[in-house]
Amino acid sequence: MSDARRSRLPWVLWVPAALALALVVLPVLGLVLRTDLTGLPALLTAPVARNALELSLLTATLSTLCCVLLGVPLAVVLARARFRGVRLVRSVVLLPLVLPPVVGGLALLYLLGRNGFLGYLLDVVAGVRVPFTTAAVVVAQTFVAMPFLVVSLEGALRGAGDRYERVAATLGARPWTVFRRVTVPLLLPALGSGTVLSFARALGEFGATITFAGSLEGVTRTLPLEVYAQAESDVDSAVALSLLLVVVAVLVVVVARPRVLDGGRGRGERAWG
Known part of the structure; x- marks a missing residue:
């Protein structure tokens, strides 16, 4: 049987696949068609747009670093450790994936806010107040983005097995x-994809950020929050910033997505995509 015949897909898959693609592409296309291309450069180079973009890139980078430093050990423990209650711990770790972000923001606020037990201790002992600061943005983004990294790494470790480590x-x-x-080399392909996913999720975070960090220009107002703020007063600016956010997200995924070497056949394959 020829390769072309073996790779032929059932025709019934094409209709839902086309609908799924349209569901993703058409809204973005509508955003592009709504954009005033003549005024786009001026809108994107405005100080508020530059500040929001710089803050978004900075906080997303810092939160991704936190995700790697904390999420890698957590994923290894969940995949390799054997202790009572590991399933419950895994469920709790994945909770931010299913929680509405605003709920996560409220949870962080009542933990690290002035009335939260940890926030009160930080305020009294060290004079540190986390909410409504740039640090709060990083904490909120890490909270919602880290599960993406943990899921990627834990799945990779479970799929690879522990025979090499034994x-x-x-x-x-x-x-x-x-x-x-041994373990770290096994993690590298999944670490690349998980890091990209975490960065992309942090870059687009809105609900937990506005609840826990607020929307202070130059301090906590990231690009998604700036889009929300501009939507109430200047629709053209909001559309332009939305398009900028789409372009940045696409560039992150396209440029940074990892490639994995298939050692068995000696040729490169994409980790995903």
């Missing part, structure tokens, strides 16, 4: 050596 342990390698020389 072999390394039987050869006398210490746990840290096994993690550094």
Whole structure:
């Protein structure tokens, strides 16, 4: 049987696939058609637009770094550790995926706010107030974005199995050596895709940010919040900023999406996409 015949798809799949593609593409196309192209450069170079974009890129980068530093160990523990209640812990970790972001923002506010038990301690002991600061934006973005990284890494580890790590342990390698020389290389492809997903999610975060950090220009007003603010007063500016956010998100996914080397056949394959 020829390769072309084997790869032929059932025709019944094309209709829902086309509808799904239209559901994603047509709204973006509508945004482009609504944009005033003649006034677009002036709108995008306005100080408020530049400040919002710079703040979004900064906070999304910082939150992605936090996701990596905290999410990698968490994913390894969930995938490899054996303890009572691991399923419950996994469910709690994935909770931000299903919670409305505004609920997550309220939860953070009542944890780190002046009336929250941890926020009260920080205020009294160190004089630190987290809500309505740039740090609050990073915390909110990390809260909603980290589960994407954990899901990617845990799935990769479970799919790869632990046979290589067990072999390394039987050869006398210490746990840290096994993690550094065996587990981390297994994680690298998924780490790339998970990092991109986390960054993209942090870049588009709105609900938890506005609830926990507010919308202070130059301090907490990221690009999604600026779009919301402009939508109430200047629709053209809101549309232009929305298009900018779409372009930045597409560039992040297209440029940074990882590629994985298929060692068995010696040729590159995409991790996803």
